[in-house]
Amino acid sequence: MVAHDKIMISLVIHRYKNTLLVQLPPRLTVIEAVSFRESFKQWVEDATVSKIILDFGQTTIIDSSGIGSLITNIKSAKAKNIQLTVWSPNPQVKLAFSMVGLDKILHIEPDTVAIIPTVSRKSQQRPPLTHPSVRSPMKRIIDIVGAIVGLSITAVLFVPIAIAIKINSPGPILFSQTRCGWMGRQFRIWKFRSMVTNAEALKSTINNQASGAFFKNDHDPRITRVGRFLRKTSLDEFPQFWNILTGDMSLIGTRPPTLDELEQYEILNWQRFDVRPGLSGEWQVNGRSKIRNFQDVVNLDLRYQENWSLGYDLKLLLKTFVVVFNKDSGAV
Structure with a gap:
């Protein structure tokens, strides 16, 4: 089995005062999910961070591992009293959220929010694949x-x-x-x-x-x-x-x-x-x-x-x- 936990994916991160904006990759599957989780552990340990924004604008594929990493990270943010916000999930990602009840837990904001300059969060890619x-x-x-x-x-x-x-x-x-x-x-x-x-x-x-x-x-x-x-x-x-x-x-x-x-x-x-x-x-x-x-x-x-x-x-x-x-x- 591939040692996924040894493969680290580079995430685009912007910072403005006490806020981190993390641009998630087009795919959030097992390899990316492991990297996302390891990086998130470091972000919540930064005492100067009070808010983390997860930009899903480019993410069109999310699997169960991606959902798992998100659930784990929500718990970590809550434990550190860090506000967690989600930007621009496309309809298929929203559907994945709703299947496990994350749509009721996450604070989701639309494309109109502009706190930190970033690339376009619009995506016309195909919907996420399943097994x-x-x-x-x-x-x-x-x-x-x-x-x-x-x-x-x-x-x-x-x-x-x-x-x-x-x-x-x-x-x-x-x-x-x-x-x-x-x-x-x-x-x-x-x-x-x-x-x-x-x-x-x-x-x-x-x-x-x-x-x-x-x-x-x-x-x-x-x-x-x-x-x-x-x-x-x-x-x-x-x-x-x-x-x-x-x-x-x-x-x-x-x-x-x-x-x-x-x-x-x-x-x-x-x-x-x-x-x-x-x-x-x-x-x-x-x-x-x-x-x-x-x-x-x-x-x-x-x-x-x-x-x-x-x-x-x-x-x-x-x-x-x-x-x-x-x-x-x-x-x-």
Whole structure:
């Protein structure tokens, strides 16, 4: 994998009194995002800086890593009580902001603002690109068809599963949790409940056997007896076909992280969000129960992005069935 963190991109910076105006590059993807983050660390440490303006006028391509660097920098500016303002984002960049709620957090000003002389902030370049899997209409059609079939099976299994869950552990049948998907956008994921009702409150008391930004415990005491069966057979995942139907997820993709996991992410880790999260994927079919290092998860996700095609999705889908029916397969 390319050592992106060793590549520094030169940013055009203007200064006027206590204000920095930073002209961002045409692309704000992983290489530029790492450089942007490292530079921002230095700017906020300057005690004479009270305001930073980010000029997006020339930026037409922003990916999940760019969004990740911006979110991290917003937190850094807030911690130092530095005012952060955004200039001239084009409609596609604004759309990316709105997907993750940055349009409600950032102070965005139009082209008419003129505090520091700079080059034109107008841009007629093409809109930002996304990963081919996100743009593929055929993949979306396959997802919709798969989701309809999956929800039909879920409807048939719902009553016996619901009865088993209720008998074993009083509480709701379904479990929902906020996860992060494409470009870091938050959505609510659905599963059949496999843990006790106060599982989230007890999480801090459970030993994490994984290293990095994800949680794993082979003998998690929060999992109920019925829950272990549901996880072993992957039946707990079936309500996620609704997430696939609504477009928050795909049949095949990456693992959607929780919000507390996202807090631990480095900029490079945000590359995982260039594709939609999946019900299954590289991680699930390549020994998810044995993987303990978060970087291994990231590497698998990046491998999926590099190798993606409709045929590759089909291959992973078939491998998923093999893993599910393998008695030695583990569960999340």
